Amino acid sequence: xxxxxxxxVRVVAGVALAAALAAVVAVSASASQAGAxxxxxxxxxxxxxxxWGIWAAQEQTAFEKVIKGFTNKFPNVKxxxxxxxxxxxxxxxxAIAGGNPPDVADVAQPGLVKQFxxxxxxxxxxYAKKTISKNFAPAWVKLGVVNKKLYALLxxxxxxxxxxxxxxxxxxxGVKAPKKWSQLTKDAKTIKASGTPAYSLCGSSGWTxxxxxxxxxxxxxxxxxxxxxxxHKIKWTDPSVTKALKEMKQVVGxxxxxxxxxxxxxxxxxxxxxxxxxxxxxxxxxxxxADFVANEILQATKAKPVKDFNVVPFPAITAGxxxxxxxxxxxxxxxxxxxxxxxxxxKYLATAKAAEIWAKLGxxxxxxxxxxxxxxxxxxxxxxxxxxxxxxxxxxxxSDEQPAAFGSTTGQGEWGxxxxxxxxxxxxxxxxxxxxxxxxAAYKK
Amino acid sequence: MAPPGPASGEGPSRxxxxxxxLLPALVLLCVWLVYPTIYTIVRSFFGPSGYLGGWVGIxxxxxxxxxxxxxxxxxxxxxxxxxxxxFVAAIGLIFxxxxxxxxxxxAFKTVxxxxxxxxxxxxxxxxxxxxxxxxxxxxxxxxxxTVKDAVTPPGVLPSAVPxxxxxxxxxxxxxxxxxxxxxxxxxxxxxxxxxxxxxxxxRQAAQPIPKPGNIEGVVWRDFKPGGGKAGVVEQGEIGIxxxxxxxxxxxxTVVQSAKTEANGAFDFTNVSAGTYNAGIGGATFAKPxxxxxxxxxxxxxxxxxxxYIWIWAGFSMVVIAAGLAAMPRDVLEAARTDGxxxxxxxRRVTVPLLAPVLSVxxxxxxxxxxxxxxxxxxxxxxxxxxxxxTIALAMWRTAFSAPFDFGTGSAIAVFLFLLVIPVLALNIxxxxxxx
Numbered sequence: 001x002x003x004x005x006x007x008x009v010r011v012v013a014g015v016a017l018a019a020a021l022a023a024v025v026a027v028s029a030s031a032s033q034a035g036a037x038x039x040x041x042x043x044x045x046x047x048x049x050x051x052w053g054i055w056a057a058q059e060q061t062a063f064e065k066v067i068k069g070f071t072n073k074f075p076n077v078k079x080x081x082x083x084x085x086x087x088x089x090x091x092x093x094x095a096i097a098g099g100n101p102p103d104v105a106d107v108a109q110p111g112l113v114k115q116f117x118x119x120x121x122x123x124x125x126x127y128a129k130k131t132i133s134k135n136f137a138p139a140w141v142k143l144g145v146v147n148k149k150l151y152a153l154l155x156x157x158x159x160x161x162x163x164x165x166x167x168x169x170x171x172x173x174g175v176k177a178p179k180k181w182s183q184l185t186k187d188a189k190t191i192k193a194s195g196t197p198a199y200s201l202c203g204s205s206g207w208t209x210x211x212x213x214x215x216x217x218x219x220x221x222x223x224x225x226x227x228x229x230x231x232h233k234i235k236w237t238d239p240s241v242t243k244a245l246k247e248m249k250q251v252v253g254x255x256x257x258x259x260x261x262x263x264x265x266x267x268x269x270x271x272x273x274x275x276x277x278x279x280x281x282x283x284x285x286x287x288x289x290a291d292f293v294a295n296e297i298l299q300a301t302k303a304k305p306v307k308d309f310n311v312v313p314f315p316a317i318t319a320g321x322x323x324x325x326x327x328x329x330x331x332x333x334x335x336x337x338x339x340x341x342x343x344x345x346x347k348y349l350a351t352a353k354a355a356e357i358w359a360k361l362g363x364x365x366x367x368x369x370x371x372x373x374x375x376x377x378x379x380x381x382x383x384x385x386x387x388x389x390x391x392x393x394x395x396x397x398x399s400d401e402q403p404a405a406f407g408s409t410t411g412q413g414e415w416g417x418x419x420x421x422x423x424x425x426x427x428x429x430x431x432x433x434x435x436x437x438x439x440x441a442a443y444k445k
Numbered sequence: 446m447a448p449p450g451p452a453s454g455e456g457p458s459r460x461x462x463x464x465x466x467l468l469p470a471l472v473l474l475c476v477w478l479v480y481p482t483i484y485t486i487v488r489s490f491f492g493p494s495g496y497l498g499g500w501v502g503i504x505x506x507x508x509x510x511x512x513x514x515x516x517x518x519x520x521x522x523x524x525x526x527x528x529x530x531x532f533v534a535a536i537g538l539i540f541x542x543x544x545x546x547x548x549x550x551x552a553f554k555t556v557x558x559x560x561x562x563x564x565x566x567x568x569x570x571x572x573x574x575x576x577x578x579x580x581x582x583x584x585x586x587x588x589x590x591t592v593k594d595a596v597t598p599p600g601v602l603p604s605a606v607p608x609x610x611x612x613x614x615x616x617x618x619x620x621x622x623x624x625x626x627x628x629x630x631x632x633x634x635x636x637x638x639x640x641x642x643x644x645x646x647x648r649q650a651a652q653p654i655p656k657p658g659n660i661e662g663v664v665w666r667d668f669k670p671g672g673g674k675a676g677v678v679e680q681g682e683i684g685i686x687x688x689x690x691x692x693x694x695x696x697x698t699v700v701q702s703a704k705t706e707a708n709g710a711f712d713f714t715n716v717s718a719g720t721y722n723a724g725i726g727g728a729t730f731a732k733p734x735x736x737x738x739x740x741x742x743x744x745x746x747x748x749x750x751x752x753y754i755w756i757w758a759g760f761s762m763v764v765i766a767a768g769l770a771a772m773p774r775d776v777l778e779a780a781r782t783d784g785x786x787x788x789x790x791x792r793r794v795t796v797p798l799l800a801p802v803l804s805v806x807x808x809x810x811x812x813x814x815x816x817x818x819x820x821x822x823x824x825x826x827x828x829x830x831x832x833x834x835t836i837a838l839a840m841w842r843t844a845f846s847a848p849f850d851f852g853t854g855s856a857i858a859v860f861l862f863l864l865v866i867p868v869l870a871l872n873i874x875x876x877x878x879x880x
Contacts, residue, residue: 190671204827263741410830
């Protein structure tokens with residue numbers, strides 16, 4: 001999936017560096033470590049663990065290194081990783097229906113975790129609560145709680161509150177990376193006057209539109225209210241939604257400030273919208289999406305970090321709302337069985353060490369407070385991932401948390417209605433009514 | 446029937462041998478077809494999460510006819526059934542009859558048949574690229590642009606917009622609202638032009654110096670990094686070269702026109718006393734052909750039908766051509782000798798004789814079209830896949846992607862099964878007759 005020469009080089013460099021570092025550490029501390037190492041190895045826990053993951057290719061290699069870190073410590077436990085790719089929800093649903101789920105799995109949909117808990121398929125991971133609390137801020141621990149019990153660990157997190165821009169387009173228009181929303185909307189007009197549309201939207205991928213809305217809502221009303229809307233404790237016809245949609249209209253409402261206009265934006269999917277921003281000459285100046293945009297830029301365009309492309313946190317909107325709050329999504333570890341081996345493994349994944357092994361290789365973020373920013377391999381990754389540990393509040397991508405029929409079905413529910421909003425941004429009231437009707441139907445099921 | 450071999454005796458043992466040979470097929474048939482069919486039917490009466498979801502009676506079937514996306518899918522499938530088999534059979538028939546009369550018929554047949562060798566998914570991807578709206582990407586709109594731009598060429602500054610409210614659009618043209626008199630100055634500032642799109646050779650714009658009896662002016666890119674002051678010629682702002690500026694009198698008639706120089710300057714000389722307006726003609730801003738939104742909500746189904754017919758026309762042609770080749774020529778000759786025109790021969794003799802072959806094509810296509818799935822998922826972008834959905838696709842999307850509602854998914858599958866049964870029955874009856 002993410003085959004990129006640069007990434008490979010980076011991975012190789014990272015591995016070499018890690019090895020060198022390990023060697024230095026080993027030499028300098030060999031005497032004291034020899035004794036310590038013996039006590040670190042735990043032979044009393046044994047067994048085997050089947051792990052189904054969505055990670056393939058380089059990500060799989062990276063995670064297998066993480067597993068190695070565990071089996072070095074627990075030599076009598078065997079962890080078998082199988083990559084199921086992005087079909088994970090289908091594969092898991094089918095395996096559960098067939099009565100044969102894996103021991104441990106990672107899923108990217110918190111809504112699915114909730115569904116599995118409600119159907120009594122998951123085992124709580126209360127045993128790891130102490131370890132997790134030691135390593136993660138309360139806001140992050142809470143993400144794994146369903147029905148007041150801890151069921152999941154957000155092991156690999158991504159920062160979805162980011163805005164990517166073309167450095168040259170900004171320079172040409174004479175604007176700086178915006179810190180405030182009002183600045184952004186003003187800059188967008190300047191950028192348009194300079195002859196480049198300000199935004200490249202990925203309207204065909206409905207989730208990018210909901211991401212934009214969610215970031216606006218989070219920055220306008222803060223995490224508490226965000227979580228209420230997410231849980232449908234606030235109706236979609238609420239005035240706060242009206243306000244957020246009005247702000248969103250400032251971005252999507254002006255056809256001439258979108259690359260390809262409204263129609264073009266509706267037919268452009270992710271990641272094509274990213275490529276447009278970094279084409280020569282650029283077709284648009286910015287794209288608003290998560291940290292994983294970096295992968296696409298490095299993989300599909302010639303743009304170089306910092307020199308050609310750069311990233312800023314999603315701009316602050318209301319002064320009262322926490323501007324460091326982060327909308328996140330990511331891969332959660334869930335367990336279908338409970339054995340000492342599984343317990344040890346889940347606890348291990350919550351430690352800084354398990355995160356650092358992968359973080360060094362790139363393409364990985366974590367809310368683990370003990371992972372220093374210096375671990376990340378380059379400036380851009382530090383910029384996107386370090387805020388994760390500093391965020392006072394973290395919220396899940398709203399559409400991932402809602403029932404799938406409303407929050408994550410192609411062309412339907414939230415995705416489809418936001419596409420209608422992009423098509424015709426004038427009738428906010430009708431959009432809100434449609435959202436509420438669709439949410440109501442989905443929550444009833 | 447082959448005569449019984451010497452080893453096999455009469456009566457029961459013969460049946461036993463037969464049954465033994467049939468058994469593997471029968472077992473596979475049961476495992477892969479009979480059991481899943483029964484299970485799907487049963488499953489369609491239960492809720493989304495397995496038997497835990499509980500018995501819901503015919504609720505899933507009610508959902509089927511009340512959910513707007515599923516109704517759209519059924520409507521689309523009806524359109525597919527109404528359009529595709531007829532077109533495929535008709536086009537195949539025309540091709541088959543025509544290729545009998547041309548040289549290089551094998552080459553022609555191969556070309557028409559070739560799409561059959563491509564998977565429907567690949568076809569979908571290819572056509573999707575061809576249908577893209579941006580004429581610099583989509584082949585079909587590129588053709589449209591070539592034709593349209595040859596008739597009405599696009600302007601040099603299609604994306605330009607006025608930098609101040611003083612310059613107002615007037616039927617495609619931009620007219621400076623400020624009235625001008627001889628000795629006056631016209632500032633025509635434009636923005637929204639990327640530096641790369643500026644006419645070559647343009648340089649720093651110059652503030653026009655008024656001259657008695659003349660109207661002097663400048664057309665320039667009223668933008669410098671940071672925005673600059675709108676309506677003011679500043680250092681770093683570039684004049685636009687080669688723009689045609691028109692001077693209109695108070696009645697709106699063009700009295701003079703001038704082309705701008707490299708610094709954007711233009712002048713109208715010897716202007717007689719009066720009130721004038723300066724403006725830039727509409728031709729400068731004429732937009733290039735923007736392309737049709739083939740993949741948009743209203744054209745997506747026709748776009749899919751075209752691609753699908755393109756695939757299957759070859760199959761139909763080959764089958765019908767085979768039918769034609771097997772047709773007794775003397776009947777055609779007899780008709781011709783009796784004085785029938787070619788059209789009459791085709792209409793009254795060829796088509797009736799081909800009826801069995803045509804019905805094979807027709808029935809095959811009806812079954813294919815009811816099941817159509819892959820090309821839709823490959824061709825339609827996510828934003829319009831709901832508008833393009835068909836029954837089979839709706840079934841998959843309901844059951845095997847979020848929300849994993851196997852109950853409603855099974856109901857859709859059963860509904861599809863019921864639709865296919867009559868066509869299948871028809872086909873089986875035909876087979877029996879032929880044997």
